[in-house]
Amino acid sequence: AQSVTQPDIHITVSEGASLELRCNYSYGATPYLFWYVQSPGQGLQLLLKYFSGDTLVQGIKGFEAEFKRSQSSFNLRKPSVHWSDAAEYFCAVESYNTDKLIFGTGTRLQVFP
Amino acid sequence: SQTIHQWPATLVQPVGSPLSLECTVEGTSNPNLYWYRQAAGRGLQLLFYSVGIGQISSEVPQNLSASRPQDRQFILSSKKLLLSDSGFYLCAWSVVRGKEQYFGPGTRLTVT
Numbered sequence: 001a002q003s004v005t006q007p008d009i010h011i012t013v014s015e016g017a018s019l020e021l022r023c024n025y026s027y028g029a030t031p032y033l034f035w036y037v038q039s040p041g042q043g044l045q046l047l048l049k050y051f052s053g054d055t056l057v058q059g060i061k062g063f064e065a066e067f068k069r070s071q072s073s074f075n076l077r078k079p080s081v082h083w084s085d086a087a088e089y090f091c092a093v094e095s096y097n098t099d100k101l102i103f104g105t106g107t108r109l110q111v112f113p
Numbered sequence: 114s115q116t117i118h119q120w121p122a123t124l125v126q127p128v129g130s131p132l133s134l135e136c137t138v139e140g141t142s143n144p145n146l147y148w149y150r151q152a153a154g155r156g157l158q159l160l161f162y163s164v165g166i167g168q169i170s171s172e173v174p175q176n177l178s179a180s181r182p183q184d185r186q187f188i189l190s191s192k193k194l195l196l197s198d199s200g201f202y203l204c205a206w207s208v209v210r211g212k213e214q215y216f217g218p219g220t221r222l223t224v225t
Contacts, residue, residue, distance in 0.1 A: 032212040043203055043216035044157075051212070090157070094212050099145045099164060101214055105156040 002027050004093050006104035014112050021076040021107050023091030032094040033074040039087045086111045115140035119217040132191040136204030144206040146187040151201040199224045
């Protein structure tokens with residue numbers, strides 16, 4: 001069965017520092033992968049997606065993610081974090097041959113000035 | 114462009130009372146529709162999804178139900194709320210045969 005693991009429950013970084021949020025997936029073929037962001041009390045916003053092709057995908061708000069098949073990973077990165085990036089981040093993978101997504105448990109990002 | 118609406122934004126209901134949460138999507142036809150629940154500090158739990166009018170799939174047994182009376186309307190209901198029904202309820206849509214989902218602003222439900 002497909003699954004998504006986000007090993008970091010909580011990450012704290014200083015404003016201006018670089019960021020990498022980890023995501024590992026379990027899937028039998030090339031998956032469709034997603035990163036979402038959720039600010040407190042709000043819905044989820046799609047940051048970026050990977051379907052095929054270039055393994056480095058660019059998203060909104062200056063985020064990027066790299067698909068690494070050999071490591072079954074799809075880590076989210078940002079070179080310089082802003083205080084407004086403080087939020088919860090969810091990685092998701094398609095559920096094979098269905099219209100559903102499987103979400104990780106999320107990583108809460110705190111940004112200190 | 115497509116938009117998704119949820120109401121109410123917040124709701125406080127006593128145990129044993131009924132529930133009706135509504136979700137509507139604009140700007141697309143025949144979307145897949147989803148209801149998720151997010152308990153405090155927890156991830157997303159898929160409750161129901163629908164691929165068309167009157168077609169509802171339930172992911173977890175519970176005292177909640179869902180209906181899709183119109184193409185772009187998705188309703189989450191309960192006849193009698195439990196304390197454990199408290200949480201943040203999110204509606205989402207996706208294009209048929211597409212993969213990414215787009216989420217509404219959510220409804221905060223507190224059962225007292």
